[in-house]
Amino acid sequence: MAIIKPEMHFFICNSYRVAGEAKGACNAKGAGDLLAYLETEILDRGLDAQVSGCGCLKVCEKGPVMVMYPAGKWFAEVDEEKLDAILDAIEEGEETTEHEIE
Ligand code: FES
Numbered sequence: 659m660a661i662i663k664p665e666m667h668f669f670i671c672n673s674y675r676v677a678g679e680a681k682g683a684c685n686a687k688g689a690g691d692l693l694a695y696l697e698t699e700i701l702d703r704g705l706d707a708q709v710s711g712c713g714c715l716k717v718c719e720k721g722p723v724m725v726m727y728p729a730g731k732w733f734a735e736v737d738e739e740k741l742d743a744i745l746d747a748i749e750e751g752e753e754t755t756e757h758e759i760e
Pocket of ligand 1: 673722
């Protein structure tokens with residue numbers, strides 16, 4: 659059975675542990691709220707994208723951390739303002755490099 663795959667996939671670290679508990683640096687800095695915010699923004703903007711929370715991406719000091727595929731870009735210390743800027747750039751067809759982890 660074929661599945662519908664989104665054009666883009668965003669992963670926000672929510673510090674999930676093996677038992678499924680969200681606990682760690684990114685979660686403590688509000689990553690849970692960012693997941694909901696990003697999902698709402700994607701729906702409002704009509705982007706073909708999916709949002710998922712994930713476990714620790716091993717750059718905790720830069721959290722909350724977000725990874726964007728298929729571009730393979732990593733973003734540090736994301737907040738609602740930075741997510742808006744990233745989504746604005748995508749809508750305008752621009753390269754998003756601000757706040758990117760090199
Ligand atoms: S808890 Fe988010 S990168 Fe480690």
